Amino acid sequence: MSNNVKTPDRLNYTRKAQEIVSKIDETKFMGLNFPTTTRSDLFMFAMAFGINTGVSTKLQNTYPGGLVLDSSIDGRTKALLYAFSIGSNDNPDVLDDVTSKDKVYTAAQELANTGFDIIDDYMATKKETSLLWTLIEELDEQYNEMMSSES
Amino acid sequence: MRFKSIEITNYRQYRNLKFSFPLMGQYDLHIIVGRNTMGKTNVLNAINWCLYGLEPHLGMNSKILPKINLDAKKDAIAAGKTTEWITVIIAAEDDNHKIIFERKLPFNLAQDFELQDQFTVTMSQDSGDSLIYSADEAKSIVNKYMPETIRKYFYFDGEQLNTYFIGDQSSRIMDSIRAISQVDIISRIAQRLDKIIKKKQAEAGLKAQDIGSINTELNKIEELVGQYKRQIEDVKTQIDVSNKIIKENSEYLQGQEDVSKLEKKFSRLKEEHAVLEAEEQKIERDLLSFVKEYKILLTSYPFIKKTLDIIQEKEEQNLLPPNIDKKILQDILASHKCLICNHMLDGNDEANIKSLLDQIQVSSGTSHLLIGIKSELERAMIEVNEYQQVKNALLAKYRVAQEKVKKSETAIDTADKELRKFSNKEIIINKHKERKEQEDLLVTNNQKLGALQSQLDISMKQLSALEKKLASAMEKNNECARINKSVDFLKRAKNVAVQIEQEMMDEVKSQMEKSCMKYFSQLNWRQDIYDRIELDDSYQLDLFHKEGYSCVGTCSAAERSLLALSFTLALQEVSGFNALLFIDTPVARIADVNRTNFALVLKEASKGKQIILAFTPDEYSEQIRNVLEGITSTSVTLEMDEASATGTII
Numbered sequence: 041m042s043n044n045v046k047t048p049d050r051l052n053y054t055r056k057a058q059e060i061v062s063k064i065d066e067t068k069f070m071g072l073n074f075p076t077t078t079r080s081d082l083f084m085f086a087m088a089f090g091i092n093t094g095v096s097t098k099l100q101n102t103y104p105g106g107l108v109l110d111s112s113i114d115g116r117t118k119a120l121l122y123a124f125s126i127g128s129n130d131n132p133d134v135l136d137d138v139t140s141k142d143k144v145y146t147a148a149q150e151l152a153n154t155g156f157d158i159i160d161d162y163m164a165t166k167k168e169t170s171l172l173w174t175l176i177e178e179l180d181e182q183y184n185e186m187m188s189s190e191s
Numbered sequence: 192m193r194f195k196s197i198e199i200t201n202y203r204q205y206r207n208l209k210f211s212f213p214l215m216g217q218y219d220l221h222i223i224v225g226r227n228t229m230g231k232t233n234v235l236n237a238i239n240w241c242l243y244g245l246e247p248h249l250g251m252n253s254k255i256l257p258k259i260n261l262d263a264k265k266d267a268i269a270a271g272k273t274t275e276w277i278t279v280i281i282a283a284e285d286d287n288h289k290i291i292f293e294r295k296l297p298f299n300l301a302q303d304f305e306l307q308d309q310f311t312v313t314m315s316q317d318s319g320d321s322l323i324y325s326a327d328e329a330k331s332i333v334n335k336y337m338p339e340t341i342r343k344y345f346y347f348d349g350e351q352l353n354t355y356f357i358g359d360q361s362s363r364i365m366d367s368i369r370a371i372s373q374v375d376i377i378s379r380i381a382q383r384l385d386k387i388i389k390k391k392q393a394e395a396g397l398k399a400q401d402i403g404s405i406n407t408e409l410n411k412i413e414e415l416v417g418q419y420k421r422q423i424e425d426v427k428t429q430i431d432v433s434n435k436i437i438k439e440n441s442e443y444l445q446g447q448e449d450v451s452k453l454e455k456k457f458s459r460l461k462e463e464h465a466v467l468e469a470e471e472q473k474i475e476r477d478l479l480s481f482v483k484e485y486k487i488l489l490t491s492y493p494f495i496k497k498t499l500d501i502i503q504e505k506e507e508q509n510l511l512p513p514n515i516d517k518k519i520l521q522d523i524l525a526s527h528k529c530l531i532c533n534h535m536l537d538g539n540d541e542a543n544i545k546s547l548l549d550q551i552q553v554s555s556g557t558s559h560l561l562i563g564i565k566s567e568l569e570r571a572m573i574e575v576n577e578y579q580q581v582k583n584a585l586l587a588k589y590r591v592a593q594e595k596v597k598k599s600e601t602a603i604d605t606a607d608k609e610l611r612k613f614s615n616k617e618i619i620i621n622k623h624k625e626r627k628e629q630e631d632l633l634v635t636n637n638q639k640l641g642a643l644q645s646q647l648d649i650s651m652k653q654l655s656a657l658e659k660k661l662a663s664a665m666e667k668n669n670e671c672a673r674i675n676k677s678v679d680f681l682k683r684a685k686n687v688a689v690q691i692e693q694e695m696m697d698e699v700k701s702q703m704e705k706s707c708m709k710y711f712s713q714l715n716w717r718q719d720i721y722d723r724i725e726l727d728d729s730y731q732l733d734l735f736h737k738e739g740y741s742c743v744g745t746c747s748a749a750e751r752s753l754l755a756l757s758f759t760l761a762l763q764e765v766s767g768f769n770a771l772l773f774i775d776t777p778v779a780r781i782a783d784v785n786r787t788n789f790a791l792v793l794k795e796a797s798k799g800k801q802i803i804l805a806f807t808p809d810e811y812s813e814q815i816r817n818v819l820e821g822i823t824s825t826s827v828t829l830e831m832d833e834a835s836a837t838g839t840i841i
Contacts, residue, residue, distance in 0.1 A: 070483070081484075084487045088491070092490060115563075116570070124494045135501070168479075172479060175486060182492075
């Protein structure tokens, strides 16, 4: 662990993602606009799409100011961010490493970066209602898989 | 009226004195002769005291003495009496009616003071019975014959005659003339008429009605009644119009579908549909929120579960939180000394720390992080487990909402189709609308009609009351007019009375002037130097010299006495007032030939009037005696009982 690494104080996103977010606010797509959906929830929603694809996209040309300040991130979002980092790691003995805030935030930002692209694609190609039912179906599948793996 | 006798008991110097005044012959003339202090003046005082309770001619010495005769007082005390009575009784007659004036005064001998006197008048009646009057009634009888206000013209003190026209006597003379000449009867009639006039005017004033204001009020109410009637007619006309329109429209709409109701139903369905759609959209938004939340939760689920498993495992190994901070141990190893106590580590120490580090896998910070996120992750797990339940509930609501929206749309379609069947829809709607408006108007107008009818009834009652009031007022005004007519009559009568009074007073004055001058000419020895006597409006007497100037102030005291006597004789002659004349020391200030004249005049006057003259022996001189002796009805001489100093008649 290097002492030179600066501890992040916000969740960042790219300029491109910023434009997508602006478009969401403008079109109120899926009710993801602010304040119907908080920026933390929007970030987690995008990150969920990123996780689903399993692809992380490094942030290039980060938007200055970031998406969400640390102080605005609620306890549940933080818990899920750390859970993703801990749960993604196969070695439970290196917990100190995987709970590093920098690593947790970086991984989350890269997944969300992928997710914003997917949302942008949905905005361009899908109607809200059809996307709603599509997503519900996906959720059902996820749930069923989850239940079957449990059993 | 004439005196028949005077009886004096225990009064002043008189123990028991009685004068009788019978009419002997044609001259009702009575002479009393007495020296000074014999009590002549006290006879005058006794008469005044008996009639009026006054002693106007009392000398200064007598004023300090009690009325009781001193001998009588002494004798009564000696006899052991506690009270002695002082009495003066005057017996008189008028038209064969006997009148007795009696004043009695009880004197308390033990206490030496006078008690309250008692005055009575006893009058014989035609029936032969007598009535006794006292107090105000007795006074009233005295005033009828010899009014107190003019007693000076009946009972003279001759020594004061010359002062009659000195000073302000005019008002007294005027009043006296008015009373003696009985003009005051007319004055009282005029005053009485004036009182009646004022009473009648007051009565008329009370009865006088303000017909103008009643009429104004009446006109106002009549106008109001007119307004109400016109308004009622207008409302009735409007009601008729409304009824007609309602009837026509009902006939037109008979058998027609109720388009207006359909329109309303259609509007209502539209409104309901909007509400249902809003409900459906809300559930859609809830579904979107559900999708967003569970996309995150279900995607995170494997990681949440794994993290919670790790936390549980660490907790089971009692590694959370660690007893020793792993970071401090690593720093101690790197510096080869204890960072707490600065003890340098040996090989054994470092081996023990490495062994301890192997056992500690989670740092303090990570440990706290894990504990911190645990509860959030557990709640997330619970929510994940509720996925199906939440989703089913939402979808069920959504389906119900969709069903309602669908049904609503169907109902709207049906209503729309029904409405489209009517080609004259607008006319029907308008007819409906118009009929409804007229029905509402009818209700309003019926209410208005009721209110107006009620107001009209009230106003009609007011009108009726005012008409009655007006009739009554007019009746009262007629009565008032009648009263005013009688007031006019009374005023004329009063004016006549006033005129008569004035004429009488003028006549009396004129006669007084002539008569007074006649007597004065007879009495006065200087007949040639005076021209006339004049009385001004206030009956102030003035004597005019032949040369034309006024000389009453410059004539002698004797002449003024004769003037006063002349005035009195004239007054009694002209007024016709038949009262006696009592003159004390009548010629005190008159001498020689004038005394003869005086005697001659009084002799003539006594033919029709009782005259009592009280002379001193000097006064009753030869000139007087030559005229009066032999013709007087009575003549007495007062002598003093020297031993008792009591007066007696000889």
